[in-house]
Amino acid sequence: MIARLWGESDCVRGHIQGDNVIPQSIVRSCRVAIVDDHELVLDGLTMYMRSNAADLDVVISVTGWFELIGHPAFAPDVVVMDLQLQESISIETRVTSCLAAGALVVVVSSLETDELRERSLAAGASAFVPKSSPADAVVDAVRSAWSSVHESNTFIDAQLEILRLYADGLSPVDIGLQLGLSFEVVKTHLSRIRDHYAASGRPTHSKQDLIRRAAEDGLVS
CATH class of the missing domain: 1.10.10 (Arc Repressor Mutant, subunit A)
Known part of the structure; x- marks a missing residue:
């Protein structure tokens, strides 16, 4: 499981040789932003990640697009972004703007159509998670997106x-x-x-x- 690769914050990954752990590399926690204009969803997901995913560091939790990009902690490693925000800015523009700033994107949506999923992924989102899914599905999507880049030998x-x-x-x-x-x-x-x-x-x-x-x-x- 991906979760086994992660530690509380910065952790040392290594292999065991006898009774000793031989450190191989330092793995830092993934910095996450959550943006959703439904405060109940925003607060719930923020609290869930902070309580159940020690490897994910929620550094931004806001209700709007301009709050996100104007936040001093922008750009994080991964943005969990509601498909529909109050600002009239397309999901394509928001996803590509995050990618240009160095942040991967996981799109969450209460609308679960193939068209919206394809639009989000075609724009460059790492995952599309319906809001009918459990919170763990969002956590898994963030971890998967982060590990796919962090563990690879390539840069965006x-x-x-x-x-x-x-x-x-x-x-x-x-x-x-x-x-x-x-x-x-x-x-x-x-x-x-x-x-x-x-x-x-x-x-x-x-x-x-x-x-x-x-x-x-x-x-x-």
Whole structure:
């Protein structure tokens, strides 16, 4: 089960050799945002995650889209997003905006049609969870989305583009201006790339280390 891979917060993953655990990598908790304009659902899911999923750190719990993107903790690792919010912004725009900022998306909806599921997934959402499902289904979807990226050897497109521009000598400010991203979003992407290398036992203590690791993986020339 995926849950067995996770610890309370930052944890050490390793293998057992005799009576000793040999640490292999550090796995940090997944930072989660929940946005739903039904406060009962919002409060219930927030409390459930905080009480039953120690590996998921709910850092944002808000009722609207603009509250989400304006929150100081944005962008988190995964956004659990209600399909229908009060703001008249399409699910496609919201999902792609989160992905551009470095956040994966799990869409939840009280409307359970194939068309809405396909629209959400086609926009790039990692999962579509009907609200008729138990809370555990949302937790599992978040864990699955996070582990699929965290455990892989690849980065999302936005991270790759930022990494390549960074290796070309652009500063985070210049990268943000070129890609239409805020300075904070660029810094978050670079931090997550460093986290990835640290978790795989290949830490990057400087810009040169980071570029060297990326070159070793064929991500930059």
